[in-house]
Amino acid sequence: MTLRSWGRLPGDAAAYERWWAERAAALPELDGSLLAYGNGRSYGDVCLNGGATLLHTRGLDRFIAFDEASGVLRCEAGVLLSEILDVFVPRGWFLPVTPGTRFITVGGAIANDVHGKNHHGAGTFGCHVRRFELLRSDGSRRLCSPGENADWFAATIGGLGLTGLITWVEMELKRIAGVGMAIENYRFNGLDEFFSRNATAEASHEYTVAWIDCLAATPRGIFVAGDHAAAGDLADVPGKPGSLPLTLPPDWPFSLVNGASLRVFNQAYYHRPLPAQAVVHYEPFFYPLDAVAHWNRLYGRQAFYQYQFVLPMVARTALDDILRFIAASGQGSFLAVLKTFGHLTSPGLLSFPMPGVTLALDFPNRGAPTLALFERLDAMVGAAGGRLYAAKDARMSGEFFRRSTPRLSEFMPYIDPKFSSGFARRVLP
Amino acid sequence: MQRILIIGATSAIAEATARLWAARGDALFLVGRRADRLEVIAADLRVRGAAAVGSFVMDACDIPAHGAMLEAAELTIGGLDVALIAHGSLPDQKACQASVELTLREIDCNGLSVVALATLLGEKFETQGRGSLAVIGSVAGDRGRQSNYVYGAAKGMVGLFLQGLRNRLARKGVHVLTIKPGFVDTPMTAAFSKGALWAKPASIARGIVRAIDRKSDEVYLPGFWYLIMFIIRHIPERVFKRLSL
């Protein structure tokens, strides 16, 4: 079976796959290049290495130490966020930052410096990493932290797996009182309403996010603000989904996602009955998509792209233009995710977030028209001083990446000569 | 809390099983050949919630060392409620055919060392009047096949031995479990290409914990192997000998 990333776009298969389970072991001797592959939840080719070797890191799944007093956890880099939640939520600890899926490895979380619904207050995942070990192809091992090998620390956070292999990580968990999330929902109509809601909510809520319907003429959507419930049960709250997720069969010949199904879905989603306030389990709050295993198969064999950009806050009007353009194109897919990023700076040189606003949206792969649409979007994002998220990208041009990545030249010397990826070969100088 | 001894604790199946016990807060004593791996696994199990974790470096084929190992286990975790024997090695059948020495070594590792440990643990549990002895055999022990009969013979011996032991200890309050996994995706089988019949160590582990909790006598894991092996065991030998299995 050819290994794919989450977008399932056809790509060059890795020629070799190695499984890695012992953090003290040496890297394999290889002729070509290698790349760590965590859990393949990136959408494009940052986790692929066509024609060369992928080193599977999921076998590095051991915890190393946990300090009950401070919440500092040390674990191997292939541990999944879901495994951390399973072990530590019942003891009253939670991830400091989590993306919209819990099925990613700690190594992958660092390499893409992932962000979550609390970016406005907590920054990226990398902001909560205290140190890690970096294994290079020359056999050297470096302890990296803000105080030790700080340059390697900065290059590796958001470093797209190119600086070497992260073997273990030390990070901070945070205290929670229960598994419940106290949430508030608002429907909004138009971006002005979104931004004013958002400004108020960010001041008083830990998590904020909005789902918007990109097919509607004026962007409308649902704004959600949430906080860990102040007290409650660590074991259960109503609304935890079943333990076995729904699953979709692997090779659906056609896409279930088309203009008609999307309009119906987005309509229904927008108008569904919404409690203004509720307490829900953290799983449906943070990971609505994880309830359907392999939902990416919905798009059938043609697969799909995700397009995620960030614009600096000053470029507010560009966002209106981009949304209008997407709506007019009729190509956008399910609800898009809209979120503002705050001012906490990540240590990572290539970290994606910047203070501003980010939009993530799926596009079914219709070939040339889809790619042409992205070119137009790139031009608008670029002109507004924005950039694209590498974790979601499978097609941006090298020229665009280099122009929109200000600290790239600082990063380049830290690339391991033996490490490479499809993404690196596509965009790096 | 149960006090559990695991022999061959660096095995993928054993480690997955130990994680489930650790999450329940059991006390674990890990035995294996590689000190560094035992330490890594012990640390992981502590974080996962094990009440206590000890370890002991021993080659299972070193039969004179078994007694000291058992003493250390009892001392470290304060007694013994469950023992899981998990070590094993998958021989290169062709190489065995060409070497008496290798064949006997494989039978020693997969068969005799297990018989020795089961004897010792059987005595121990009989004396204390309770305890669960769980041993990982294999579906390969149900019938000799040309592709894998050295391994199969050793696992088959273990199966028969445990039947007798179970029969003897049934009235003494001692539980004896034979675990027969089918194909499991572990380092032992890294060289095989994996199809639909293959299971993950975590799912085998759940089956093992459940079978010990329920005091089952014999389990096929996953359960559908019971059916497959039922058929395989019932093919007449005159037909079977012509099959290429």
Ligand SMILES: Cc1cc2nc3c(=O)[nH]c(=O)nc-3n(C[C@H](O)[C@H](O)[C@H](O)COP(=O)(O)OP(=O)(O)OC[C@H]3O[C@@H](n4cnc5c(N)ncnc54)[C@H](O)[C@@H]3O)c2cc1C
């Ligand atoms: C449904 C869904 C929702 C998502 N939501 C968000 C979101 O809200 N926010 C967000 O930021 N992202 C989001 N993502 C993207 C996802 O979080 C990232 O792509 C993440 O990095 C994937 O981690 P992984 O373990 O699957 O790594 P992979 O995708 O396998 O690899 C990612 C990168 O990490 C590198 N890597 C992996 N392990 C190591 C290691 N041990 N050492 C060095 N490099 C390593 C790889 O080489 C590669 O460059 C989402 C993805 C999905 C599928």
Ligand SMILES: NC(=O)c1ccc[n+]([C@@H]2O[C@H](COP(=O)([O-])OP(=O)(O)OC[C@H]3O[C@@H](n4cnc5c(N)ncnc54)[C@H](OP(=O)(O)O)[C@@H]3O)[C@@H](O)[C@H]2O)c1
């Ligand atoms: N995988 C399958 O498909 C499958 C199917 C049926 C039955 N089984 C049985 O399941 C059990 C566990 O195997 P696994 O699949 O988990 O494979 P595994 O991960 O390769 O484990 C085998 C373990 O046995 C240990 N071992 C081998 N010889 C030993 C000795 N002389 N002394 C001490 N330890 C020794 C190895 O220790 P080191 O770490 O030191 O090498 C290794 O940890 C074995 O009994 C195997 O026969 C496996």
